[in-house]
Amino acid sequence: MEKILEQTLLYDFYGELLTEHQKAVYSDVVFNDYSLSEVAEEYDISRQGVHDLIKRCNAILTGYEDKLHLVEKFMDAKKMVGEINDLTKKFFDTGDSECVRRIDEISNDMLKIF
Amino acid sequence: MEKILEQTLLYDFYGELLTEHQKAVYSDVVFNDYSLSEVAEEYDISRQGVHDLIKRCNAILTGYEDKLHLVEKFMDAKKMVGEINDLTKKFFDTGDSECVRRIDEISNDMLKIF
Known part of the structure; x- marks a missing residue:
């Protein structure tokens, strides 16, 4: 499956299990197509911080699917x-x-x- | 919805998010119809402990449904x-x-x- 489609599906199903902050940053980068720099500035975190958060969210969402297989x-x-x-x-x-x-x-x- | 049916559905969908211990105790009480005393003895915990665990698991499972609405x-x-x-x-x-x-x-x- 294409990565963006997979991310959309996982987020649709399990996104509500992320924190408000994770949801906001994740949506801006993955769905609203902002650059890491723009999002880093917006939320006053480092570019590396944004990068790590996205990676962590992908791992959380994939982790739920690995356990539940609902998607x-x-x-x-x-x-x-x-x-x-x-x-x-x-x-x-x-x-x-x-x-x-x-x-x-x-x-x-x-x-x-x- | 009948309580046992509701518990079955919630467990079917989200049960894998409980710990192995929670799953074992919960299944024995809710689905295998063991008494609190029997389960307490089996797992070497108090009757109150079993009672609390069941209550806690129901809250966890309901919490996931309240967020995700997948059932x-x-x-x-x-x-x-x-x-x-x-x-x-x-x-x-x-x-x-x-x-x-x-x-x-x-x-x-x-x-x-x-």
């Missing part, structure tokens, strides 16, 4: 919902009820995972 | 997958393509939430 679980579910959505389009294109049979199968599998 | 998110998704599954059955009973239109709508909504 992974959600991504699997999202993929299956995408398949269901494609199958409804295919049904309206072709009228093939096999599409609905497959939707039934996927939704059954999902209910087992959940 | 809530999953429950919402599960409900929607259940509806999709019901609609496939209804389609095979009635042949009504309105069922597939509704599946399309629900899966679109889910892709927006995810």
Whole structure:
């Protein structure tokens, strides 16, 4: 997975477990694309301090995913919902009820995972 | 929600964030239905100690959900997958393509939430 996408997902899921300060600095660097120097000045810390904080936050967020695997679980579910959505389009294109049979199968599998 | 169901869900989602000791004691009391006295003896702690540990674990698990709302998110998704599954059955009973239109709508909504 691309690093920025992975960071976004991890932050979406576990970001609330960071401190307010960590969230603010992390967001500015990773999502708002400020430079380390700009952020260092803004929060009155050293560039190295900003760098260490980002590294630490990435480790914290990855640590939660390593234990809980909830991003992974959600991504699997999202993929299956995408398949269901494609199958409804295919049904309206072709009228093939096999599409609905497959939707039934996927939704059954999902209910087992959940 | 019933307390035991709620505890099970919270433990399923966030249990790995407890220590090994907390997990062992918590599981024995909450899921394996041992008495406080039995567990106290097994782990060589007081009954009050077991009681406090359970209370503390419930607070930790609830604290994670209050911040992350991932159980809530999953429950919402599960409900929607259940509806999709019901609609496939209804389609095979009635042949009504309105069922597939509704599946399309629900899966679109889910892709927006995810």
